[in-house]
Amino acid sequence: MAHGTATDFLVRAALDDAFRELALTDPQRAFEGYDLSDEERDILCSRDGRLLGLLGAAVAKAKTPIEQTAEDDPPETAESHFPSLPEVNLLLRLDPRVTHAPDSAPSVGYAASLSPWPGEHERKPPDEEGREQAAEQSNDAPPGVSWIIRITPTVVDSVTDALPCGSRLNKASSVTAGLKVAYHASIHPNPSQTSEEPPSAERPTAASATSPWIHHVESAAAKAAAQAVRASDADGRYDKLLDLIDALQTGDERG
Amino acid sequence: MVDITIVGLGVLNVDQITRETERVIRGSNEVLYVDTGVATRTYLEGLCPRATSLFETSYEEAAHRVNAYHHMAARVLDAAMDHPPVTFAMHGHPTVGVFAPFLIRDMAGLLDLEVRVLPGISAMDCLFAELMIDPCVAGMQMYEATDLLLRRRPLLPDVPALIWQIGCVETSLHTMHVSKPIRFERLRSHLLRFYPPEHEVVAAYATPHPLMPSTVYRFALRDICEQAHLLHPGFTLFIPSAVERPIEDRELLHLVDSVEHLRRITR
Numbered sequence: 005m006a007h008g009t010a011t012d013f014l015v016r017a018a019l020d021d022a023f024r025e026l027a028l029t030d031p032q033r034a035f036e037g038y039d040l041s042d043e044e045r046d047i048l049c050s051r052d053g054r055l056l057g058l059l060g061a062a063v064a065k066a067k068t069p070i071e072q073t074a075e076d077d078p079p080e081t082a083e084s085h086f087p088s089l090p091e092v093n094l095l096l097r098l099d100p101r102v103t104h105a106p107d108s109a110p111s112v113g114y115a116a117s118l119s120p121w122p123g124e125h126e127r128k129p130p131d132e133e134g135r136e137q138a139a140e141q142s143n144d145a146p147p148g149v150s151w152i153i154r155i156t157p158t159v160v161d162s163v164t165d166a167l168p169c170g171s172r173l174n175k176a177s178s179v180t181a182g183l184k185v186a187y188h189a190s191i192h193p194n195p196s197q198t199s200e201e202p203p204s205a206e207r208p209t210a211a212s213a214t215s216p217w218i219h220h221v222e223s224a225a226a227k228a229a230a231q232a233v234r235a236s237d238a239d240g241r242y243d244k245l246l247d248l249i250d251a252l253q254t255g256d257e258r259g
Numbered sequence: 260m261v262d263i264t265i266v267g268l269g270v271l272n273v274d275q276i277t278r279e280t281e282r283v284i285r286g287s288n289e290v291l292y293v294d295t296g297v298a299t300r301t302y303l304e305g306l307c308p309r310a311t312s313l314f315e316t317s318y319e320e321a322a323h324r325v326n327a328y329h330h331m332a333a334r335v336l337d338a339a340m341d342h343p344p345v346t347f348a349m350h351g352h353p354t355v356g357v358f359a360p361f362l363i364r365d366m367a368g369l370l371d372l373e374v375r376v377l378p379g380i381s382a383m384d385c386l387f388a389e390l391m392i393d394p395c396v397a398g399m400q401m402y403e404a405t406d407l408l409l410r411r412r413p414l415l416p417d418v419p420a421l422i423w424q425i426g427c428v429e430t431s432l433h434t435m436h437v438s439k440p441i442r443f444e445r446l447r448s449h450l451l452r453f454y455p456p457e458h459e460v461v462a463a464y465a466t467p468h469p470l471m472p473s474t475v476y477r478f479a480l481r482d483i484c485e486q487a488h489l490l491h492p493g494f495t496l497f498i499p500s501a502v503e504r505p506i507e508d509r510e511l512l513h514l515v516d517s518v519e520h521l522r523r524i525t526r
Contacts, residue, residue, distance in 0.1 A: 011297065014297045014298070014468065014470070015297055015298045015301055017468070017469060017470050018272045018273055018274070018296070018297060018298035018302075018468060018469060019273065019298050019301065019302060024469055024470070027470055028470065048470070051470050051471055051472065053474060055468065055470065055471040056471070059297050059467065059468055059471070062297045063295045063296075063297060219361075219362070219365040221365050221368060221369060226369055227369065229369075230366075230369035230370055233336075233340075233370060234370065238341060241337050241340065241341075242333050242334070242337050245332070245333035245336050245337055245366070246329060246333050248366055248369070249329050249332060249333065249362065249366070252362070252365055252366065252369075
């Protein structure tokens with residue numbers, strides 16, 4: 005005779021009307037065929053608040069192998085057997101320059117520069133960086149602005165080469181000749197110019213939305229993100245859908 | 260064809276699923292659900308070839324609940340684009356105290372997918388039955404607990420009040436930890452602006468299983484902090500009206516039983 009658990013008992017009581025009635029009217033008979041501890045029997049007889057703990061334990065045990073696998077192996081780390089590559093941060097700086105020619109209106113040009121993002125120990129305090137930028141500019145030019153460009157490489161596949169003929173190794177063997185890498189780029193405000201913390205490598209939260217229900221469905225960013233979803237393949241669609249969510253909540257284009 | 264149907268599974272595990280909802284799930288290629296009922300998986304697997312729980316992969320301790328909702332929405336849309344039609348099934352009613360369905364609706368609009376929403380039984384319906392409440396008698400004001408405090412919403416003491424999710428008050432982060440009394444101090448102070456300290460309130464939790472009765476705690480408003488260890492995230496607070504608003508339009512009062520008045524206002 006199969007011996008069911010407390011979880012089995014609760015599931016059957018939820019789905020089987022006749023068994024439920026038996027559990028309510030004659031629990032001792034209902035317990036037959038179930039391997040229950042004295043405490044579990046007491047709880048199922050008294051049906052007091054402790055039953056909630058039994059239900060919680062049942063839900064915790066109810067994870068299937070597929071769900072456990074999904075929890076341990078989220079989509080973004082599916083290729084975990086490949087090495088992780090460091091991300092690259094660049095500082096994009098745009099400084100306006102005002103030039104005054106005789107007998108003509110002032111003209112504005114821009115000096116753009118791209119440099120490695122300084123590490124934490126090399127970064128200057130915001131006030132000092134602002135003073136330096138102001139000193140470099142003419143007195144009547146608006147202040148320059150800068151952004152962080154973050155490039156995140158992801159290894160998506162390996163490239164293999166067959167071994168040359170006559171090799172002492174098995175002819176069917178091959179060696180890894182290189183890695184196929186995909187890049188994701190995004191641009192963020194320079195935290196030195198704002199009061200915010202530097203952006204983390206985690207997905208940014210939709211801080212600009214005052215309510216989760218304010219969705220910028222008419223924004224160009226949302227429409228572009230939707231187009232990207234439609235153009236994506238099955239493997240990349242989940243990430244593109246998350247990008248669409250960002251666009252809906254912030255109205256900004258990502259990457 | 261409807262690509263995504265959003266449904267509610269009710270509160271009392273599988274017993275409160277409507278026939279309409281059951282029919283839709285049977286006709287879906289996949290049902291993705293957020294419901295921790297002990298028999299939910301078994302029941303849904305009997306209706307649909309593919310039943311996928313999103314709860315375990317969505318929520319993380321101390322993480323922002325919005326991240327979970329984003330994950331749910333992305334999974335549902337992903338499935339709908341791959342093998343429609345699909346059903347997204349939530350505990351309770353699918354538009355009460357939720358965010359993912361609204362996100363799905365807006366995303367689906369941009370992706371030219373059709374969405375339909377079916378009603379489900381919510382904790383409010385269970386509470387009306389449990390406490391024998393008729394919201395038509397004196398009305399009903401209802402707020403989510405943290406929103407009530409953030410906006411310092413005023414309450415009318417002559418209108419019964421329903422405060423949702425008191426067990427989750429003061430945080431938008433997911434947790435399974437028991438509350439401390441301090442968690443309810445701000446709520447108590449706010450409520451004491453409108454009700455006397457001895458006013459009896461009711462904290463109710465609709466049962467998720469037919470073997471377990473619903474949980475109802477009655478206590479004076481001033482003692483709410485002392486109930487902290489009992490008030491888990493499933494509780495709703497019902498505040499009966501403290502005073503009765505008198506009738507002011509005596510003329511209308513006389514007219515409501517008048518056949519002549521009825522003839523005058525109808526064709």
